[in-house]
Amino acid sequence: xxxxxxxxxxxxxxxxxxxxxxxxxxxxxxxxxxxxxxxxxxxxxxxxxxxxxxxxxxxxxxxxxxxxxxxxxxxxxxxxxxxxxxxxxxxxxxxxxxxxxxxxxxxxxxxxxxxxxxxxxxxxxxxxxxxxxxxxxxxxxxxxxxxxxxxxxxxxxxxxxxxxxxxxxxxxxxxxxxxxxxxxxxxxxxxxxxxxxxxxxxxxxxxxx
Numbered sequence: 001x002x003x004x005x006x007x008x009x010x011x012x013x014x015x016x017x018x019x020x021x022x023x024x025x026x027x028x029x030x031x032x033x034x035x036x037x038x039x040x041x042x043x044x045x046x047x048x049x050x051x052x053x054x055x056x057x058x059x060x061x062x063x064x065x066x067x068x069x070x071x072x073x074x075x076x077x078x079x080x081x082x083x084x085x086x087x088x089x090x091x092x093x094x095x096x097x098x099x100x101x102x103x104x105x106x107x108x109x110x111x112x113x114x115x116x117x118x119x120x121x122x123x124x125x126x127x128x129x130x131x132x133x134x135x136x137x138x139x140x141x142x143x144x145x146x147x148x149x150x151x152x153x154x155x156x157x158x159x160x161x162x163x164x165x166x167x168x169x170x171x172x173x174x175x176x177x178x179x180x181x182x183x184x185x186x187x188x189x190x191x192x193x194x195x196x197x198x199x200x201x202x203x204x205x206x207x208x209x
Contacts, residue, residue, distance in 0.1 A: 007173065008113065011106045012049070012061065013071055018099035019132050020045030020072030024079035025092040026140040034080055040139060041076035042069050047132035052107050052124045056116055093192055096133065100152065101185035103129040104159035105177045109167075118164045125160030126153060149198050151191035159184025 023044030027037045046062045046069065053060045062068035107128025111121035130145065130153055137144045145152050163180030167173070190196055 008106060008109055011102060011177075012110075013068065015099055015102040015106050016045040016049065016062075016068050017071040017075050018095055018102065019048070020075040021079060022092050022096045022099060022133070023072070023136045024076040025095070026136050026142070027076075028079055029092070030140055034076075037076040037080050038073050040136060041072040041079075043139070044132045044136040045069075045072035045075070047135045048103060048107070048128040048130065049132075051131045052110070052128040055127070056111050056114055056124060058110070058114055097155075097185055097188040097192065100129045100133075100156050100188060101159055101181045104156040104184045105163050105180040108160040108163050108180070109173065109177065112164065112167060118168055122157070122160040122164050125163070126156045129153075129156040129160075149200055151187060151196050151198060154198065155184045155188040155191065158187055 020041035023040035023042070024037045026044070027040040032040070049061050049068075052058075104125045106125075108121045108125030111124040112118065116124065133145050133152075136142075159180040161180075162183040163176050166176035166179055171179075
């Protein structure tokens, strides 16, 4: 395994664990049991990467490496042991922002590393980021991130695009990855702190059109 593959491997683990924690936090918000904690964590942690691998024709990353699922379950157990905490919803938002930024870069990097066209690689980065969160929100009975006007998918798109663009210009993985991560996380953080959102369609039903 070369240095880039090793880096992607560990970043993938970190992103999966963080997204797993957001799944467990969503279960905590609904006061589910420990089994549901683990299920939410696993499906959220590996869902986006599974879709990415299926679409680009790569071996599904967690099938031969069950440590990914173990990382999700460990994150779920950690959230369970924390017990009742009033800050968990805010933690969910910020952990999700970190996971989103990391996954946007990791998903794009994995696709590029397999020779996928840069445009498609960016799409894979966004799908890697979004799909696990979509499943989590549906299972938790929350409005899907795709149906909310808050800036989330846009942040993932920005991070993935910055990484792919810099890589295309010959920038090394780490500088490009750090730039992509902070672009995605910075935009999402501004949205959370300042209430930024995208404008809705002006001609919708609420306007009487």
